[in-house]
Amino acid sequence: MPINRQIVLDNRPQGEASVQNFRLVTSETPPLQEGQVLVRHHFLSLDPYMRGRMNDSKSYAASQPLGEVMIGGTVGEIVESRHEGYCVGDKVVGMGGWQEYSVVDANQSGVLRKVDTSRVPLSAYLGAVGMPGVTAYYGLVHILEPKAGQTVTVTAAAGAVGSAYAALAKARGCRVVGIAGGYEKCRYATQELGYDACIDYKEHRNEVRSLSQALRDACPDGIDGHFENVGGWIMDAVMLRMNAFSRMALCGLIAGYDGQPVPMANPSLILINRMRIEGFIVSEQMQVWPAALKELGELVAEGKLRPRESIAQGIEAAPEAFIGMLKGRNFGKQLVKLL
Incomplete structure (x- = not known):
């Protein structure tokens, strides 16, 4: 059996996460039992939610145990199989974690899913046609419920979720405005992702009123629906531009992932604008995944x-x-290539 290199969580962060919280270990993959398959990972996914799991505190998901392989999405291929439903060479997506191989009990429902790479690249099943894409789909379609002609916005606009959000919103006839960090990300958002406008929050230096004015210019009819990934002062600026009876899908609060509280400066706007704010975890909404993946796969293929x-x-x-991803250094979906 092959030697497997793995990244485990060695210790919990105190404040900001660092590379010293992790440790590289090596182990032998165990022989397969009946019903199991051996997956050789090609890519592993790095996502913001992983930061919350590094803490030993209450959250929507269990804390990452110390000394165990970091949890995470993976795509790869079957290199050995003792399950009649999987053949050597099948491409699959799963939650193999930060390691080069995983032994999977393929009899368990939902642990592996075969994917077609004839029209969609394998790596896309960790991004646009994976969890980030479905996250964008659920927040937009089932929470924001936009109508053609309405204005919708999103933070982290050039990231994996934001990329899918723009395509899905444009397909529904919306005006789509993004917020991202840096000129290059904003240029990419408008020139390649189809955003009608993108605001560089770094130009506004933590000044809520300044960013809010930029949003006023980009959204002259106000904001009907907003998808929030960041929180903090950027969310405060968005709140000032929300329309009456607007909606907000709250997906992430990167501003608070190091354990600090993320206060809201003006919560009275929720009442004034009769807003609906809904937090969600996409893994709890499995009923939407088939429709979401079908639409997202078609958008990528086309x-x-x-x-x-x-x-x-x-x-x-x-x-x-x-x-680096937590600090915004990535451009789009952050992956690690293993093969």
Whole structure:
């Protein structure tokens, strides 16, 4: 059986996460039992939710146990099978974690899913046609419920969720405005992702009123629906531009992932505008995944969704790439290539 290199959580962060919280270990993959398959991972996914799991505190998901392989989405191929439903060479997506191989009990429902790479690249099943894409779909379609002609906005606009959000919203006839960090990300958002406008929050230096004015210029009819990934002062600026009876899908609060509270400056706006704010976890909404993946796969295959990927090379690069993603250094979906 092959030697497997793995990244485990060695210790919990105190404040900001660092590469010192992780440790590279090596182990032998065990022989397969009946019903199991051996998956060789090609890519692993790095996502913001992983930061919350590093803490030993109450959250919507269980804390990552110390000394165990970091949880995470993976795509790869079957290299050995003792399950009649999977053949060597099948491409699959699962939750193999930060390691080069995984032994999977394929009899368990939902742990592996075969994917078609004839029209959609394998890596896309961790991004646009995976959890980030479905996240964008659920927040937009089932919470924001936009009508053609309405204005919708999103933070982290050039990321994996934001990329899919733009394509899905444009397909529904919306005006789509993004917020991202840096000129290049904003240029990419408007020139390649189809945003009608994108605001560089870095130009506004934590000034809520300044960013709110930029949003007023980009959204002259106000904001009907907003998808929030960041929180903090950026969310405060968006709140000032929300219309009456507007809606907000609350997906992430990156501003608070280091354990600090993320206060809301003006919660009275929720009442004034009769807003609906709904937090959600996409893994709890499995009923929408088939429809979401079908639409997202078609958008990618037809070239209407062209997400960018940041790819780190090798399992040992995962911790540094993860920290960089939390600091906004990635461009699009952050992946680690293992093969």
